[in-house]
Amino acid sequence: MALExxxxxxxxxxxxxxxxxxxxxLDALGIVTTTVDHPAVFTVEESKRLRGDLLGGHTKxxxxxxxxxxxxxxxxxxxxxxxxKALRKKIGxxxxxxxxxxxxxxxxxxxxxxxxxxxxxxDSDNQVTVILDKSLLAFDAVNFHPLTNTATTQISPxxxxxxxxxxxHEPTIIAL
Numbered sequence: 001m002a003l004e005x006x007x008x009x010x011x012x013x014x015x016x017x018x019x020x021x022x023x024x025x026l027d028a029l030g031i032v033t034t035t036v037d038h039p040a041v042f043t044v045e046e047s048k049r050l051r052g053d054l055l056g057g058h059t060k061x062x063x064x065x066x067x068x069x070x071x072x073x074x075x076x077x078x079x080x081x082x083x084x085k086a087l088r089k090k091i092g093x094x095x096x097x098x099x100x101x102x103x104x105x106x107x108x109x110x111x112x113x114x115x116x117x118x119x120x121x122x123d124s125d126n127q128v129t130v131i132l133d134k135s136l137l138a139f140d141a142v143n144f145h146p147l148t149n150t151a152t153t154q155i156s157p158x159x160x161x162x163x164x165x166x167x168x169h170e171p172t173i174i175a176l
Contacts, residue, residue: 016109016122019146023153025121029166031159037151042113047078047152056141056154061115063104063128067094071107075117076133076176090174091131114149117160120169121147130169132161133176 017025026033036054041047047058062074062082070093076082084096101112107127108119120128136142137157144160146153155163164171 019148022118022121022146026163029162031155031162033153033155035146035151035153040149054143054152056143057136057139058143061117063099063115064096065099066096071128072131073117073128074131077135080176082176114145116144118144118147120167126168130164130171132171132173134173
């Protein structure tokens, strides 16, 4: 993120955009979404218990850092096992590990449990490479947190790709 100067000349990171900012941006792009509020969820298992009849592909999102310092956001179906060793070879990464919470907050403006591809709206420096699992494209709709884990936003795979491109995050689509 770019630094902003305060009146005193001290530099601070800009505030991360909010759920409302995100939904306004999606609306401005002409992308149809539906958002459902729910209690905070932190795991796929909690999400499964609370989602009710929400249709579409349900996802998990992995914020990863490789040994060379490159950042990755892997978006896949919630029940998909992701082998980090095999994944790194597919995406051309060095050894992968999960990104630390402070890095997640700094780059994507997110907290653990709220990881979502919508977080790239806060990655103005394009530090994150987005990897989409090809299987997501088979659904009419996919579901993600709208920058907070107290809601789920449903969007078409096409709409998601339009949003990602609008934020200058051309997704890499691979079969996981």
